[in-house]
Amino acid sequence: MSIKTMRDAINEALRQEMQRDPTVIIIGEDVVGGRGGSSGAEEASGGAFGVHAGLIQEFGRERVIDTPITESAIMGAAGGAALTGLRPVAELMFVDFVGVCLDQIMNQIAKFRYMFGGMAKTPVTIRTTIGAGFGAGPQHSQALYGIFTSIPGLKCVLPSNAYDAKGLLAQAIRDDDPVVVFEHKMMYTDECEVPDEPYLIPFGQARVSREGDQVTIVAFSRMVSLANQVADKMAQDGISVEVIDPRTTSPLDEDGILDSVEKTGRLVVVDESNPYCSMASEIASLAVCEAYDYLRAPVVKVTAPHTPVPATPALEQAYIPTTTQIETAVNTVLGIDSPKAATG
Amino acid sequence: MNLDKSTLLEAYRQLKTIREFEMRMRLENEAGQVPGFIHLYCGQEAVAVGACMQLEDKDFVGSTHRGHGHCIAKGCDVGDMLLEIFCKQGGLCNGKGGSMHIVDMNKGMLGANAIVGAAPPIAVGAALTAKTLKTGGVAMAFIGDGASNQGTVFEALNLASVLNLPMIFLYEHNGYGEFTGADYHVGGGDIVGRAKSFGMPGEKVDGTDFFAVYEAVGKAVERARNGGGPSAVEAHAMRFFGHFEGDPQLYRAKDEVKKLRENADPIKKFIARVTESGQVTMEELTAIDSEVLAMLDEKVAAAKAAPEPPPEALYTDVYINY
Numbered sequence: 001m002s003i004k005t006m007r008d009a010i011n012e013a014l015r016q017e018m019q020r021d022p023t024v025i026i027i028g029e030d031v032v033g034g035r036g037g038s039s040g041a042e043e044a045s046g047g048a049f050g051v052h053a054g055l056i057q058e059f060g061r062e063r064v065i066d067t068p069i070t071e072s073a074i075m076g077a078a079g080g081a082a083l084t085g086l087r088p089v090a091e092l093m094f095v096d097f098v099g100v101c102l103d104q105i106m107n108q109i110a111k112f113r114y115m116f117g118g119m120a121k122t123p124v125t126i127r128t129t130i131g132a133g134f135g136a137g138p139q140h141s142q143a144l145y146g147i148f149t150s151i152p153g154l155k156c157v158l159p160s161n162a163y164d165a166k167g168l169l170a171q172a173i174r175d176d177d178p179v180v181v182f183e184h185k186m187m188y189t190d191e192c193e194v195p196d197e198p199y200l201i202p203f204g205q206a207r208v209s210r211e212g213d214q215v216t217i218v219a220f221s222r223m224v225s226l227a228n229q230v231a232d233k234m235a236q237d238g239i240s241v242e243v244i245d246p247r248t249t250s251p252l253d254e255d256g257i258l259d260s261v262e263k264t265g266r267l268v269v270v271d272e273s274n275p276y277c278s279m280a281s282e283i284a285s286l287a288v289c290e291a292y293d294y295l296r297a298p299v300v301k302v303t304a305p306h307t308p309v310p311a312t313p314a315l316e317q318a319y320i321p322t323t324t325q326i327e328t329a330v331n332t333v334l335g336i337d338s339p340k341a342a343t344g
Numbered sequence: 345m346n347l348d349k350s351t352l353l354e355a356y357r358q359l360k361t362i363r364e365f366e367m368r369m370r371l372e373n374e375a376g377q378v379p380g381f382i383h384l385y386c387g388q389e390a391v392a393v394g395a396c397m398q399l400e401d402k403d404f405v406g407s408t409h410r411g412h413g414h415c416i417a418k419g420c421d422v423g424d425m426l427l428e429i430f431c432k433q434g435g436l437c438n439g440k441g442g443s444m445h446i447v448d449m450n451k452g453m454l455g456a457n458a459i460v461g462a463a464p465p466i467a468v469g470a471a472l473t474a475k476t477l478k479t480g481g482v483a484m485a486f487i488g489d490g491a492s493n494q495g496t497v498f499e500a501l502n503l504a505s506v507l508n509l510p511m512i513f514l515y516e517h518n519g520y521g522e523f524t525g526a527d528y529h530v531g532g533g534d535i536v537g538r539a540k541s542f543g544m545p546g547e548k549v550d551g552t553d554f555f556a557v558y559e560a561v562g563k564a565v566e567r568a569r570n571g572g573g574p575s576a577v578e579a580h581a582m583r584f585f586g587h588f589e590g591d592p593q594l595y596r597a598k599d600e601v602k603k604l605r606e607n608a609d610p611i612k613k614f615i616a617r618v619t620e621s622g623q624v625t626m627e628e629l630t631a632i633d634s635e636v637l638a639m640l641d642e643k644v645a646a647a648k649a650a651p652e653p654p655p656e657a658l659y660t661d662v663y664i665n666y
Contacts, residue, residue: 025476062476068506073499076465077472080483083454084404084473103496107459108466116447116455117438118661152662176664204666251666 004194006159006187009166010051010127014089016198017173018059021087024173027065028074028091032056035066048093049129049188071097075104075126082124082178083112089173092128095144095182109178110153125172126180131222131272132304132320133186137311143221143272143304145182146279149249155179155203156250160224162192164247167201174200184222204251208260212240215330216260218283219243219270223321227270230326241330249279254286261287265296266333270326275303300329345555351397352618355554356629358393359611360636362386362413365422366585368640369412369429373589377648379431382443385413387552387584390610391516392417394557395484395577398565402481404452404470406463408516409444410583411456414486419451422639426647439653440661452481460521461487461494464513468500471509471574482568484512484561490521492535501574505542510568512561513539513576516551518583523595539576551581552610555617582608 004012018024031052033045046053056064067074071092078090092098098105105126112122132141149156155177159165165183172179209224210231219227224245231241244260246253261267267287271280280301287299302321310316331337347355366384373382385392388410396405396417407414415425420436428435429443436446444458454470457463464485471483487497492515504511515535519526527533536546545567549556557579564575582604586593593601618624 023477027472065472065507068499068502070499070503072496073465073468073503076462076496076500077469077503080404080406080454080466080469080471081473081476082469083449083466084470085477086469086473088469103459103462104465108457108462112455113664114661115437115441115445116449117435117440119437119447120449121664155663155666177666 001193001195003191004162006162006165006183006190007049007051009162009194010169010183011053011055012194013166013169013173013198014052015055015058017170018055018063020198023085024087024089025063025065025081026052026055026089026091027067027078029067029069029093031091032064032066047091049185051188071101072104075101076108078124078126079104079109079112079122082122083120087123087173089125089127092126094140095128095130096139096142098144098147105148105154106151110151113177114153121176122178123176124178125169126178127169128180128182129185130182131184131186132309132316135311135313135316138308141309141316145220145249146273146277148180149279150277153178154250155248157181157203157248158221159183159247160209160221160245162190162194164201164207166194167199168247170198171200171203175203182221187222190225201247203248204253206244206246206253206256208242209245210241210243212242212264214240214264215242215266215268215333216264217241217243217268217270217326217330218257219245220249220279221272223270223272226321226323226326230323230330234327234330239330239334254290257283257286258291261291262294265294267295267299268302268326268329268333269299270302270321272304272321274306275301276306278303297333297335300332302326302329345559349623352624353628353632355393355397356614356618356624357632357636358417359389359554359614360633361422362389362392362416363611364636364640365416366412368644370585370589372644378429378443380442380444381588382429383410383588384583384585385410387604387608387610388516388518388581389413390554390614391514391551391557391579391581394554395514395561397558398561399452399482399484401450401452402479404454404467404474404481404483406454406467406470406483406485407456408463408486408488408491409456409458409460410488411444411446415446415448415453415456418448418453420446420448420453423643423646426643427650430647430650431652432647432650433653434650438657440657461491461496464497464500465503468504468509468511471504471511472507474510475507480569482510482512482565484514487513487515488521489515489517489519489526489530489535492538493521493529493531498538501539501542504574505544508571508573510571511574512564512568513574514561515576515578517578517580520583520587520595522587523591525595536576536578544574544576546576546578548578548580551579552608552613554610554614581610
């Protein structure tokens with residue numbers, strides 16, 4: 001056990017799974033970097049966010065495969081390789097790039113098993129990055145996991161910390177179904193205790209990140225840490241907030257979420273995605289449809305606005321949900337006008 | 345090219361099986377027995393048979409929406425195919441795929457595919473498996489002239505070239521992408537030239553000539569097996585029917601198909617060649633015809649009589665574990 005960044009935790013999961021299973025390969029753009037070019041460098045990037053650092057030295061170019069910039073072919077080849085005996089980990093550098101390869105993910109990989117009447121399996125893991133905060137603008141900052149979650153046949157994983165990132169990725173690689181892992185690009189340097197040995201975190205099991213009994217916050221990915229900050233702060237004011245991190249949106253731990261909502265009777269959902277047809281809408285719908293009798297207040301959704309992600313940091317910060325918005329939402333479901341009133 | 349008699353008879357059996365299979369499907373479709381769309385392969389039989397006779401079960405094929413011929417040539421069981429086309433329990437996809445998704449992983453059939461141009465990247469992945477696991481296998485993608493314009497095909501060509509994969513890009517130029525002529529929709533007009541620009545050999549052949557296809561694909565497969573990387577073949581063979589069954593074919597001159605049947609029927613050409621050379625007699629071929637027709641009678645009847653998938657099958661096979 002030691003303190004590791006999320007980047008190192010992911011790297012460790014990849015390394016350990018590749019050591020364990022020789023059919024695991026990595027394929028994507030600049031997953032190593034340095035092919036061709038004039039420097040002769042064996043590794044020029046180790047991935048756009050450095051998560052593959054050092055893997056080329058251990059596993060070689062046969063298993064850590066740099067491709068051209070060719071997302072459809074990467075996803076298609078990963079799907080075809082998975083159908084025929086490999087266990088590829090394909091990287092979609094930014095989730096925004098799904099626009100040029102959605103067919104291979106949605107119509108091919110996700111549907112093979114069903115469309116083929118159960119006669120095939122597609123053990124492919126797609127790792128991709130999500131999230132705003134880099135000033136990277138409208139085409140490199142989205143949180144599009146809702147689109148994937150809506151597609152039957154895919155499993156969708158959203159780690160909110162380094163510990164979960166390692167265990168969930170290892171599970172994704174060993175899973176015989178296609179799994180998409182959404183890594184928030186602002187979290188690669190987030191640290192926590194991460195065991196050195198391999199471990200698995202099962203899908204469909206929400207984590208209770210903070211225990212409480214007055215308000216439930218369901219939050220995803222980077223929003224979990226914001227929700228935790230709010231819970232910790234409000235606890236000092238005597239307000240007991242429970243934070244639920246579903247960890248996977250497909251399968252979704254509906255029972256875990258409903259148990260918490262039935263206990264607290266109040267729900268805030270925090271989602272960095274755009275609001276329509278989002279996980280925020282889905283969780284709100286779940287609570288209304290399945291736990292209506294327990295709700296003591298309308299559900300409040302804290303999401304990004306229905307706009308693209310602006311590049312300018314001034315506007316980008318206004319786009320991303322904030323702890324202030326979350327705190328206000330908690331107060332709203334409690335019927336409290338201002339934080340001061342909470343202690344009264 | 346000299347092939348032994350048993351190979352010739354097997355080739356003929358496959359050509360004839362595809363032709364009669366499709367003619368039967370046409371009748372069944374007209375009678376309202378077939379769910380969804382079907383796209384017939386008549387006129388192109390020599391492409392599938394000539395190409396797939398160079399392959400083994402360990403080799404993979406990515407197919408198209410016009411996939412019945414590819415499936416038969418790759419060794420899929422005709423009875424199980426019929427069950428699938430009639431969408432019955434026990435079909436190759438248990439009725440969930442239908443005509444445009446027939447698959448048989450045991451035979452290396454990666455699936456017919458209803459998205460035009462989607463199969464080449466998937467076949468490239470199968471070629472990557474063959475190379476990584478050193479199976480000695482190769483992968484082949486069938487690509488229509490219509491699909492040749494899809495970006496996915498160019499991406500697959502480039503990736504196969506960059507990774508030096510054991511891959512064959514088999515363009516089937518049947519003259520039309522849906523209802524639009526290839527003389528309009530192929531920019532530059534030279535499909536295999538596009539593949540060659542990625543640094544691989546490419547050859548144009550008469551796709552109605554079984555022997556020409558067999559020979560060209562044989563070279564490509566040998567090169568792929570020996571680590572030489574990808575190749576492309578462009579086989580020309582016009583389809584005898586529409587894009588789909590029900591297509592009024594307003595884009596074709598009235599006598600086009602009549603002329604094709606006279607001058608560009610791959611089965612007529614095959615018969616002429618093997619009987620004129622004296623290797624095979626008409627009696628031997630006629631005997632195969634009877635066997636094929638009897639086999640289809642039996643298997644079509646069995647497929648039509650087979651049970652539908654049970655209602656609970658709606659929910660199975662979305663995931664292995666969920």
